Structure formats: structure tokens, C-alpha cells
Amino acid sequence: MKYILSRRDAMRLIVGTSVSMLSGCRSTRSHLSQVNPLLSPDPSYFEDRALSSGINFQLGHGGRSPLTILETMGTGCAIFDYDGDGYADILLIGQTGTQTAHCSLFHNNGNGTFTDVTRGSGLEQPGLYMGCAVGDFDNDGRPDVLLTGYGVLRLFRNLGQGRFEDVSKDVGLYSPSPTSWHSSAIFADFDRDGYLDLYVARYVVFNSHTIQLCNYGQYKSSCGPIFYDPQIGSLYRNIKGQRFEEITQEAGLTAAHGKTLGVAVADVNGDGWPDIYLANDEMPGDLFINNKGKAFHNEGLLRGVALNGAGQMQGGMGVDFGDYDNDGLLDLFVATFENEPDVLYQASKSGIFMDMSIPLGIATITRPLVGFGCKFLDIDNDGWLDLAIANGHIHDNEDLVDTQEHYRQPMLLFHNQNGQLFADITAKGGMGFTTPMVGRGLAIGDLNNDGRMDIVTVDLEGKARLLINQFPNPGNWIRITLEGRQSNRMGIGARVTVYAEGKRWVKECTTGGSYLSASDVRLHFGLGTAKSVEKIEVHWPSGKQSIVTPLRINRDITIVET
Numbered sequence: 175m176k177y178i179l180s181r182r183d184a185m186r187l188i189v190g191t192s193v194s195m196l197s198g199c200r201s202t203r204s205h206l207s208q209v210n211p212l213l214s215p216d217p218s219y220f221e222d223r224a225l226s227s228g229i230n231f232q233l234g235h236g237g238r239s240p241l242t243i244l245e246t247m248g249t250g251c252a253i254f255d256y257d258g259d260g261y262a263d264i265l266l267i268g269q270t271g272t273q274t275a276h277c278s279l280f281h282n283n284g285n286g287t288f289t290d291v292t293r294g295s296g297l298e299q300p301g302l303y304m305g306c307a308v309g310d311f312d313n314d315g316r317p318d319v320l321l322t323g324y325g326v327l328r329l330f331r332n333l334g335q336g337r338f339e340d341v342s343k344d345v346g347l348y349s350p351s352p353t354s355w356h357s358s359a360i361f362a363d364f365d366r367d368g369y370l371d372l373y374v375a376r377y378v379v380f381n382s383h384t385i386q387l388c389n390y391g392q393y394k395s396s397c398g399p400i401f402y403d404p405q406i407g408s409l410y411r412n413i414k415g416q417r418f419e420e421i422t423q424e425a426g427l428t429a430a431h432g433k434t435l436g437v438a439v440a441d442v443n444g445d446g447w448p449d450i451y452l453a454n455d456e457m458p459g460d461l462f463i464n465n466k467g468k469a470f471h472n473e474g475l476l477r478g479v480a481l482n483g484a485g486q487m488q489g490g491m492g493v494d495f496g497d498y499d500n501d502g503l504l505d506l507f508v509a510t511f512e513n514e515p516d517v518l519y520q521a522s523k524s525g526i527f528m529d530m531s532i533p534l535g536i537a538t539i540t541r542p543l544v545g546f547g548c549k550f551l552d553i554d555n556d557g558w559l560d561l562a563i564a565n566g567h568i569h570d571n572e573d574l575v576d577t578q579e580h581y582r583q584p585m586l587l588f589h590n591q592n593g594q595l596f597a598d599i600t601a602k603g604g605m606g607f608t609t610p611m612v613g614r615g616l617a618i619g620d621l622n623n624d625g626r627m628d629i630v631t632v633d634l635e636g637k638a639r640l641l642i643n644q645f646p647n648p649g650n651w652i653r654i655t656l657e658g659r660q661s662n663r664m665g666i667g668a669r670v671t672v673y674a675e676g677k678r679w680v681k682e683c684t685t686g687g688s689y690l691s692a693s694d695v696r697l698h699f700g701l702g703t704a705k706s707v708e709k710i711e712v713h714w715p716s717g718k719q720s721i722v723t724p725l726r727i728n729r730d731i732t733i734v735e736t
Contacts, residue, residue: 217644218602218603218644219554219587219603220587220629220641220644221641222639222642224638225637228290229264229280229637229638231266232636232638233632234634234636239571240393240395240571242397243568244355246568246634247357248566248612248615248634248689249634250306250547250615251267251630251638252308252617252692252693253617253692254692254694256317260284261283261621262619262620263280264288264640265277265280266278266630267304267306267321268632277292277303278290282621296337296339297338299328301321301323302326304324305357305615305689305691306319307372308320309662309685310663311370312416313368315663316334320361320372322356322359323356324353324354324356325353327348327354328340329345345417346420347418353381355377355378358435358690358691359437359686360373360438360439360684360685360687361686362439362448362684364411364450364467365411366467366717369412369414371409371411373427373437373450375436376406376407376408377434378399378404378405390575391575395570395572398456399456400456404433404457406427406428407427408420408427409421409422409425430462430472431458431460432454432457433455433456434490435491435690436452436490436493437687438451439451442525443463447467448667448715449461450462452490455489456487458487459480461474461480478526478528478529482515483528483529486514488517491510491545492508492547492563492564493548493688494506494687496559498561499593500557501593502671503680504680507548507550509545510540511544512567513541515531515538515540515541516540518534539586543563543584544565545564546565546615547688548561548616548688548689549616549617549687552698553587553589553648555649555700556649556702557699557702558591560588560589560596562586562616563588564611564632565585566614566633569581570635581612583611585613587607604641607641614632616688617692617693618630620694620696621642622642625653626643626648628640628643650705650728652699652728653699654697654732655730656670656683656695656732656733658714660735661718664685665683665715666683666684668713669712672709673707673709673710674701674704674708675704679699679701681697683695696730706726710722720735
């Protein structure tokens with residue numbers, strides 16, 4: 175998140191013993207007024223079915239105000255099939271105040287409803303949880319769950335039958351201190367030994383001795399990251415599924431700028447080794463290139479993703495990789511603070527990224543909003559990746575601090591126009607998109623197995639949203655589940671290319687990205703009007719290759735590494 179002192183902000187700023195953060199120039203335009211009036215909101219492309227499906231999860235602070243930076247950064251969510259029944263389940267994470275926290279596990283019943291199965295699952299342990307990551311760290315075929323937060327880092331092994339066991343201490347994972355602020359995390363096989371390693375990001379130094387609130391005219395509100403020292407994340411090597419060993423320093427990752435909120439992994443340079451992008455808050459972004467599992471080198475500035483196109487630092491929060499222009503190269507999206515556009519970096523064969531937010535139509539729409547959770551997804555299966563973003567301010571009293579801005583903000587839904595433009599179709603997204611919220615975590619997956627991608631997102635001051643995709647007459651599709659043998663069991667890090675009727679689509683298997691969240695591991699490909707798939711190529715982390723051909727469409731398939 176970025177904070178720039180404007181003339182109008184200077185007039186309202188009071189500098190006292192609690193020095194104010196430098197607040198960004200405010201746009202006077204309402205986002206909803208920018209929605210194309212030609213796009214009728216009916217029929218809606220998504221329907222919020224949280225309550226009707228049994229998702230009764232709700233967050234809030236009971237009207238208490240103002241909130242500190244710790245209380246306002248929010249929480250995440252996950253979509254994953256914890257019991258292997260073929261239907262993706264939902265994990266929601268939240269806290270009320272700074273003393274109590276909880277997470278809730280909802281089982282997908284396969285009929286449009288969910289059942290809260292948290293009680294007796296082993297996930298009831300208290301902690302100031304904020305984020306989550308999903309990965310099968312012991313290769314037993316069951317996805318495990320990592321919970322991150324303030325002073326807490328817990329790994330829960332999936333025992334099957336809806337039971338999880340806290341194995342954090344047994345495997346060497348623990349919070350370095352009670353004030354260690356763990357944010358997003360991600361599982362990936364960085365050394366390609368067949369076991370998922372773990373990167374855990376950290377945010378800022380915040381405790382009873384640091385500044386709590388800042389002055390904004392006659393009001394106090396949360397301070398920005400510039401008033402806190404950075405914390406640096408950690409890389410943990412997985413030792414044969416038995417324990418984790420921290421190797422941050424020897425891997426060269428202590429060179430990170432810190433204040434990290436979002437983490438995403440992809441093979442950026444095409445050498446077969448997973449690289450790491452860190453979205454940092456009011457710090458240059460870090461792109462760590464993997465040197466064959468031995469060490470990482472920060473090439474964020476060199477490759478053009480440390481700053482935005484104007485050469486400015488930005489408040490990196492949510493982040494995701496995806497090939498939006500179907501050129502076979504993975505592009506990078508970063509959600510940011512108000513008065514600075516969210517950034518879509520286009521990858522090139524030279525390895526340099528270019529900020530394409532303005533020509534793609536993203537800059538103007540995102541500038542007034544504060545973006546957090548974000549994911550690429552093909553909402554209509556036309557073969558082009560669209561984009562969903564959860565927004566919400568970090569000042570709970572923003573409506574008083576600046577009457578032209580709001581704490582609650584609408585989500586955004588962009589439709590990809592053949593890789594040339596992203597059209598704002600938020601109005602057609604339905605009330606789940608247009609009704610303002612304090613958006614934070616966001617995850618994607620096909621929750622009803624109808625071939626259309628759904629969305630779960632967290633409201634820091636309200637009910638979680640279960641946005642079921644009901645796009646009319648979508649294109650064809652195919653969805654792929656990977657099963658590694660020499661590679662990690664979930665196939666995370668595998669690069670999959672689908673060929674159909676002269677076209678190709680590329681994705682990498684991951685559960686990470688977005689903000690504090692984890693998404694469905696299944697690889698969903700929209701195929702447009704293609705009537706069949708000619709070939710699927712899988713390049714496994716082990717170095718092996720699988721080729722499957724030909725294939726029928728509109729179905730799920732499993733590809734096993736041989």
C-alpha cells in the first residue's frame with residue numbers, strides 16, 4: 175500500500191506524538207459510476223449463495239473503532255478437497271479483535287450445500303490466524319493445511335476422515351517470537367526433490383512498543399507500513415516429508431525487502447525451476463530467480479517488476495501469475511493501494527516484464543480502490559483468463575477521515591477481450607460484486623463441478639461470500655488433476671500445456687497466489703469453441719514429461735506421472 179502526501183491531505187493532517195502516515199491522493203470518482211452503463215446487471219454472472227448453502231461465517235469488530243494495522247489487514251480462505259471425494263471444500267479464517275481467532279472448515283456435500291465440520295476436526299486450536307496455505311507435505315495423498323498469523327505458525331497434517339493433527343513442533347515449524355507477523359505462505363518444490371518446501375512471508379514489526387494509531391485531522395486511524403520496520407520471510411526445506419529446515423540465509427532470501435503481503439510462485443525464466451515473487455507493502459517488489467535449487471537471486475528491478483511503470487514503489491498486497499495473452503509466458507498481476515493502479519506486468523521472451531495496466535484498461539478502474547485478494551480465472555470458458563479482485567480500505571473510519579472514500583468497496587470483475595483489453599463487467603457480476611465489502615482473502619475453484627469457476631472471498635466486516643458462477647452458455651472446458659510419483663504427489667510446479675484446434679494454453683499447478691489464501695489445485699482450462707483436445711503435455715518437476723492424446727472435452731481427467 176502506498177501513501178503520498180497531497181495538498182488536500184496536508185490540510186487535514188495533524189502531526190502530533192502519533193505522527194500520521196502519508197496518505198494517498200484521493201480520487202473523487204466513485205467506482206460504480208465508472209461501470210459501463212450499457213452492461214445490464216441482469217442476468218448476473220455470479221450469485222452469492224453463502225447463506226442458502228450453509229456458509230454462515232461472519233467477521234466483524236462489533237463497531238469498535240479505530241482499528242490498528244494488525245486488526246485491519248484481514249484474513250484469507252482456501253478451496254481444497256480435504257477428504258478426496260471429488261468436491262472442493264472451503265476453509266475460512268478470521269479473527270474478532272486481537273485476542274480471539276478461529277477458522278471454520280465447511281464440507282462440500284455435493285448438492286449445493288455445505289456443513290460446518292470444524293468441531294472435532296483438530297482445527298479448533300486458538301491463535302491469531304490470518305492466512306493459510308495448502309499442500310501435501312508428506313506425499314500421503316491428503317492435502318495438509320498451514321495456518322499463518324500474528325505470533326502463530328501451525329501446520330496441520332491431514333489424517334483423513336476429516337481429522338487434522340497439529341504437527342508444527344514435530345516438523346520444526348514454529349513462530350520465532352510472539353510478535354512475528356506471518357502473512358501469506360506457499361508450498362512449492364524449490365529443490366525438485368519430490369517434497370513440497372514452504373515459503374512463509376512476514377509483514378512488519380508491530381507490538382506494544384510501536385506506534386498504534388495515527389492522526390488524520392480530527393480522527394485517529396491505523397498507521398501505514400512506512401511507520402514500521404520490515405520483517406523478512408523464511409524458506410523452509412522439506413526433509414523427506416518428515417521435518418522442515420529453515421534455509422533462508424543460505425538460499426539468499428534474506429535479501430528480500432520485507433513487508434510482504436502476497437506470495438506467488440512460477441517458473442519465470444522457463445528453466446524448469448520455480449521462482450518466487452513477493453508483493454511488498456511500500457517497498458520494491460522482489461522476484462527471486464531460482465538457481466537450480468541452490469540459491470535465489472533478486473532480479474525484481476532487473477526484470478521490471480520491483481516498481482510500477484512510472485518507476486514508483488507500490489503497496490503490493492494480492493498477487494497472481496497467469497498467461498492472460500496466451501503467448502505461453504506467465505504474466506504477473508499485483509493488487510495495490512488507492513491512487514495507484516493495480517499492475518498487470520506482461521512477460522516477454524527476453525525475461526523483462528512491462529506494465530500494461532494503462533493500455534489494458536485496468537489502471538483507471540482500479541486507481542480509487544484498495545485491492546487485496548486477486549486471481550486470474552476464465553469465467554466464461556472462452557479460453558482467455560479474466561480477473562477478479564476483492565477490495566476494501568484499511569481505515570475502518572475512512573468514511574469520516576475522507577468523505578469521498580469508503581471503508582467498504584465493491585469487488586471488481588474484468589473480462590479479457592482476446593488479450594487486448596480488460597473490460598470492466600463488475601455490474602454483470604451480480605450483487606456479490608457490486609455490494610461494497612471490506613474485501614480481503616479470495617480463492618477460486620469449481621465448487622459444484624459444473625465446469626464453471628466459482629469464487630470465495632472474505633469480508634472483514636461481514637459475511638463471507640460464496641459466488642457461484644452461472645455464466646450463460648459458457649465455452650467448453652477441461653480440468654486436470656495431477657498425481658506425481660517421482661515429483662510431489664500434488665504435482666505442484668508442473669507446467670501443463672493444452673493443445674486444441676490450433677490453439678494452446680499454459681498453466682502451472684499451484685495452490686498459492688492471491689492474498690492470505692489458497693485455491694483449488696485442479697487446473698481448469700477454458701477451451702472456447704474447441705470440440706476436442708488434441709494433446710496435453712505435462713512437464714513434471716522431476717524433469718519427466720507426460721503426453722496424453724486425444725481427449726474428450728467438458729470433463730475432469732487425472733494424469734499420473736510415470
